[in-house]
Amino acid sequence: MIDKRVAGPAAAVADIHDGATVMIGGFGEAGSPIELIHALIDQGAKRLTVVSNNTGSGEVGLAALLKAGRVRKVICSFPRTANSTVFPDLYRRGEVELELVPQGTLAERIRAGGAGIPAFFTPTAVGTPLAQGKEHRLFGDTECVLEYGIRADFTLIKGRCADTHGNVLYHRTARNFAPPMATAAGVTIVQVSEVVDAGQLDAEAIVTPGIFVDRIVHVPSPQQESALIAAGARYP
Amino acid sequence: MTPPATDESAAIGWSRDDIARRLAQDIPHGSYVNLGIGIPELVARFVPEGRTLIYHTENGLLGMGPSPAAGAGDPELINAGKRQVTMMPGAAFFDQSTSFAMIRGGHLDLSVLGALQVSQTGDLANWSTGEADAIPAVGGAMDLVAGVRRVFVITQHCTKEGEMKLVGECTYPLTGRAVVDRVYTDLAVIDITADGFRVVELAPGVGFDFVQERTGATLLPPIQRTAAV
Numbered sequence: 449m450i451d452k453r454v455a456g457p458a459a460a461v462a463d464i465h466d467g468a469t470v471m472i473g474g475f476g477e478a479g480s481p482i483e484l485i486h487a488l489i490d491q492g493a494k495r496l497t498v499v500s501n502n503t504g505s506g507e508v509g510l511a512a513l514l515k516a517g518r519v520r521k522v523i524c525s526f527p528r529t530a531n532s533t534v535f536p537d538l539y540r541r542g543e544v545e546l547e548l549v550p551q552g553t554l555a556e557r558i559r560a561g562g563a564g565i566p567a568f569f570t571p572t573a574v575g576t577p578l579a580q581g582k583e584h585r586l587f588g589d590t591e592c593v594l595e596y597g598i599r600a601d602f603t604l605i606k607g608r609c610a611d612t613h614g615n616v617l618y619h620r621t622a623r624n625f626a627p628p629m630a631t632a633a634g635v636t637i638v639q640v641s642e643v644v645d646a647g648q649l650d651a652e653a654i655v656t657p658g659i660f661v662d663r664i665v666h667v668p669s670p671q672q673e674s675a676l677i678a679a680g681a682r683y684p
Numbered sequence: 685m686t687p688p689a690t691d692e693s694a695a696i697g698w699s700r701d702d703i704a705r706r707l708a709q710d711i712p713h714g715s716y717v718n719l720g721i722g723i724p725e726l727v728a729r730f731v732p733e734g735r736t737l738i739y740h741t742e743n744g745l746l747g748m749g750p751s752p753a754a755g756a757g758d759p760e761l762i763n764a765g766k767r768q769v770t771m772m773p774g775a776a777f778f779d780q781s782t783s784f785a786m787i788r789g790g791h792l793d794l795s796v797l798g799a800l801q802v803s804q805t806g807d808l809a810n811w812s813t814g815e816a817d818a819i820p821a822v823g824g825a826m827d828l829v830a831g832v833r834r835v836f837v838i839t840q841h842c843t844k845e846g847e848m849k850l851v852g853e854c855t856y857p858l859t860g861r862a863v864v865d866r867v868y869t870d871l872a873v874i875d876i877t878a879d880g881f882r883v884v885e886l887a888p889g890v891g892f893d894f895v896q897e898r899t900g901a902t903l904l905p906p907i908q909r910t911a912a913v
Binding site: 475476477478479501525526527528529530535536539540546548549550551552553554555556558559570571572573574575576577578618619620621622623624625626627628655672673674675 | 758780788807861
């Protein structure tokens with residue numbers, strides 16, 4: 449019998465090594481796997497490269513991971529948000545590297561990484577500073593820039609419901625980067641608020657098929673970043 | 685480059701709501717539209733009676749509705765500005781790959797964006813002033829201008845400090861090259877043409893020369909239409 453459940457967030461992230469590349473789902477607080485990120489802070493892995501659309505808010509979740517000094521480099525499209533001071537401070541002090549990527553190119557680089565496509569051409573960012581130094585090629589009348597697929601050692605994402613085979617459903621706009629990120633890592637770890645037996649989900653409705661998922665963690669009542677910040681919480 | 689100071693300039697032309705209302709008149713019924721953060725969001729309030737538009741927000745929702753009633757929101761139902769929104773009947777959720785396939789694959793009809801600068805050849809700068817201390821952040825703007833069929837800019841004609849925003853050549857880092865189709869400002873509606881900026885319409889009480897003095901490149905006059913007999 450296949451059962452991808454693990455005991456909890458700590459067990460799920462126990463083998464993330466120093467220097468690992470980690471994709472972390474979420475767009476702002478929607479879809480941010482806070483319990484997995486906090487477990488990663490407790491676990492202590494250092495010199496991480498984080499691939500995520502944003503850099504977190506307040507001093508919880510992704511911002512707390514940065515604040516703890518565990519992140520060497522961020523690959524991201526929008527590293528500032530209301531209430532985000534941790535990343536700007538680290539960046540201005542030169543303590544974290546930033547690779548800024550247009551959001552659609554970021555999504556496509558992750559998708560390509562997961563689909564075994566090493567690189568692709570896109571017109572996005574041509575003529576801008578983000579295309580400087582990159583290989584260009586003309587397709588018809590359209591000038592394009594070469595972008596590389598991204599793969600990670602681990603992906604941490606949040607879903608609403610999974611079955612024991614790792615098929616996942618999401619909640620509204622919390623889905624965002626999770627499906628492509630699930631495909632692009634050596635080990636994909638999903639926290640969900642509900643776990644059901646294989647066969648209980650409508651196979652027509654499954655968003656992420658279980659082949660992309662390695663570990664399921666049941667977090668019945670996930671915390672929400674904005675609620676933690678409103679309560680003045682910091683982690684640890 | 686600072687245009688001549690005038691005492692009355694603050695009260696001249698369209699208000700922000702007026703600009704949004706004017707832009708909304710030009711969006712056909714049934715269009716799939718992405719509204720950028722800030723002034724572009726105002727456009728949704730002024731869609732003419734009888735037209736339905738379908739709003740795309742690049743974080744993964746087609747059929748975005750207005751803000752929820754106080755206390756009725758969901759922190760995981762948000763727009764690209766990370767503000768809580770609602771969904772309309774017929775809405776759909778999707779992941780980032782699908783969302784940017786809509787944008788980059790040319791499936792959206794219109795993108796409405798704000799601007800720091802627009803050049804007479806349609807270059808757009810709207811993500812960075814290039815200041816050394818700034819935290820660079822781009823989001824989906826470069827994808828939108830590269831992929832969406834029509835790009836409208838909505839902006840004040842000049843900055844609060846009186847700096848021109850419609851210029852011969854952008855000095856800020858570009859978002860995209862030759863991507864803007866039309867600009868809506870407090871003073872005028874202006875097309876980007878092969879010959880440069882062409883005035884389509886002036887705001888009530890605003891003269892052509894007044895706009896020219898506040899524009900960093902030559903303005904072409906509106907194309908005269910022959911009056912119906």
